Every structure is written in C-alpha cells, then in structure tokens.
Amino acid sequence: MEVGDVKIANKKPIYPVSTELRKYLRFYQRDARLPIGYQDLLHFHESFPVMDKAGRDTFWESPLYPPHELERIHQGLKVAYALLKASGNLRIVQHKYIERIDYCTFGNSNPFRVKIVNRLNDVYDYFYVKKADASRIYGLELEEIFSPNQVNYLVDGSTLIEEHIAGIPGDVFAKTRLEDTDYNPTRIAKEFVKFNERCRITLLGDMRSYNFVMQITPDFDDFQFHLRAIDFDQQFFEGNLKVYMPQFFKENLPYVQLAMEHLTDKTVLQYQQEEQSSIMYQARSEKHRLKELRDVSKKDKISTPENIEQLRNGLAAYCQDANYFRCDSMTDIIELNIKNVIRQVIS
Numbered sequence: 001m002e003v004g005d006v007k008i009a010n011k012k013p014i015y016p017v018s019t020e021l022r023k024y025l026r027f028y029q030r031d032a033r034l035p036i037g038y039q040d041l042l043h044f045h046e047s048f049p050v051m052d053k054a055g056r057d058t059f060w061e062s063p064l065y066p067p068h069e070l071e072r073i074h075q076g077l078k079v080a081y082a083l084l085k086a087s088g089n090l091r092i093v094q095h096k097y098i099e100r101i102d103y104c105t106f107g108n109s110n111p112f113r114v115k116i117v118n119r120l121n122d123v124y125d126y127f128y129v130k131k132a133d134a135s136r137i138y139g140l141e142l143e144e145i146f147s148p149n150q151v152n153y154l155v156d157g158s159t160l161i162e163e164h165i166a167g168i169p170g171d172v173f174a175k176t177r178l179e180d181t182d183y184n185p186t187r188i189a190k191e192f193v194k195f196n197e198r199c200r201i202t203l204l205g206d207m208r209s210y211n212f213v214m215q216i217t218p219d220f221d222d223f224q225f226h227l228r229a230i231d232f233d234q235q236f237f238e239g240n241l242k243v244y245m246p247q248f249f250k251e252n253l254p255y256v257q258l259a260m261e262h263l264t265d266k267t268v269l270q271y272q273q274e275e276q277s278s279i280m281y282q283a284r285s286e287k288h289r290l291k292e293l294r295d296v297s298k299k300d301k302i303s304t305p306e307n308i309e310q311l312r313n314g315l316a317a318y319c320q321d322a323n324y325f326r327c328d329s330m331t332d333i334i335e336l337n338i339k340n341v342i343r344q345v346i347s
Helices: 019-027 067-086 134-146 170-176 185-202 250-262 265-285 287-298 305-319 322-326 330-346
Strands: 046-051 057-064 096-104 112-118 124-131 153-156 159-163 212-218 223-229
Touching (some): 019 134, 019 287, 067 124, 067 153, 134 265, 170 212, 185 223, 185 265, 265 287, 265 330, 287 330, 305 322, 305 330
Antiparallel strands (some): 057 096, 112 124, 153 159, 212 223
C-alpha cells in the first residue's frame, strides 16, 4: 500500500436537508417529530471540561442547564431515545434516566452526546444529537446500503439524532492493542484494506483513526475484526481523491505499516476484490433504494464545482478511465465507481 499525508484544507459547510431528501427520509421512516431539537440543547451558559480516565482533556464539555429547564430537556431526550430505539414505545425508558449530556467543541457538527442509564441495573447507552447535515445523511444512507453495518438515525427539521456505534476508537486501538499477541495482525491488516477500498468507492472522506472504531468479536479459534466508520460529515464533498483513501492519513500510519508488513501485493488485491464483490451484491440487492437516493442527491448541492472537477480528474487518472470526465456531480462519480466495480467483478 502507498502511504502519505493528506490534509483537509477547509471546513465543510453544513448543507441543509432539501425537500426531496426529506421525502426520501419519510418514505424510509427516517423522519420523526422529535420533542427536543439541537437548538434546545445549546441553551446553556456554563460548562466544564470532560476528562478521560487518565486525566487528559477529551475536548468534550458538560453543559450546565438552568434547573427549571433540566426536567424538560431530560424528558425530551428520553422520548427521543424511545423514538430512535423502539419507534416511540415509552416503556423502554420507563426506568431510565439521563445521567449526562456532553458537548463536542471541535469538528463540523458540534454534536451533543447523551448518556442514558437504566436505574434498575445501571446498564447504560449513548446517543447523539446533531445538526441535520445533508452530507452526513447521504453518508449514513450509503453506509446502510453498501456496508455490512446497519445504521439507526432520525431527522426532524434541523436536528438529527443517531445511535451510538460501539467499538474501540481506531487511534486508541492502534496505541494500545495493535500489537496484542492474542490478535492475528493479518486479520487486522485485511480489514483495513477492505475498509480503505469501501471508502474510496463510496467516497466517504476523512477516515482518520479517530473517525472509525474497531469492533472485536471472539470466534471459536480466533478473533474477528471489523472497522466501522462513525463520522460521515465528509461524504463526497472534497476534491482531493486521497481524502477518500484512509491509507493516506498520517493518523492511520500504524495500520498501513501493519498491512505492508503482513500482506503481499497479491493478497491486498484479493481483499480489494472481496470488498468489491460485497459492494456489487449490495448494489444489486438494494437497487431500488439506491436509485431513489441517486435521483435525490443529483438535484442536491452538496459540493462545489471546483471539488467535482478536481475529483473527477483525479479518478480519471487513478482508474485510467476517461468516462470520469463526463461526470457533472459527486453522484455521477459514485455511480461510475459502482458501475466500474460491477464490471471488474463480473469480468
């Protein structure tokens, strides 16, 4: 695998959810009437930093809300959680309470993270309240369609709520567990290669190690590994092709080095082809949903003409395919990516 260091030049704007996209979300039951919105959670005047177990700043803050507002906010969040997890069945939150609300001070979406706890057994869960960004929604939908992962979220106006994706943050895993002697390094390297291929084909950008998690499943004779994206803000916005290839971020260097040490060019190609086959299967099985999403996104302004031109030129050179020069939108580029995958798999 090639290595490098790529930087994202500018902060991506928040793109509003179009009328056509809202119709799509309504049809696929992604919309809801939420009792509380993102703007409601911004009404705090003080906060204190959230530290990790080692006493380091996490760059999250815990807001302090006025006492007379706290009950309304907590009740609204519990109902939102019930809508997200159980189609609004309030019995699932009957014995739950909101223990903490955290606010992220960096990144594009500045999300709120909510910890909800079952008072009967202290089992807890997290979910997120964010600004509704069309880019992120398209990323979540493509993740649902093309990856082996299910994603759960709801949109109401300018508010988006998402369930928590469990796993060890990629940067933490690289620092603390990558060299664990109980783990097969080839399996980890294989997963990174497949993840890199999926991001490139579906144009999911900025997959630095803190934007994905490692999920570990003990098997009868070994451990299985799976990388899951947790940040979809940079879905087909940037013009630089390398933004969509996790191997080029310096934060992912430990994974790249692992792949270079334990994989050959032949096995890298094999794992890329496996991922392409999976994407082809998903594209065929979800062809109607994919077509509807394509028709909606083609009408949406979700990047800039300069970025579209730069990316199509980059892909034309990378894939040695002049058909990319005829792409007028990010949607056209992804559609051609998928068509090329299907041709390669069946040829």
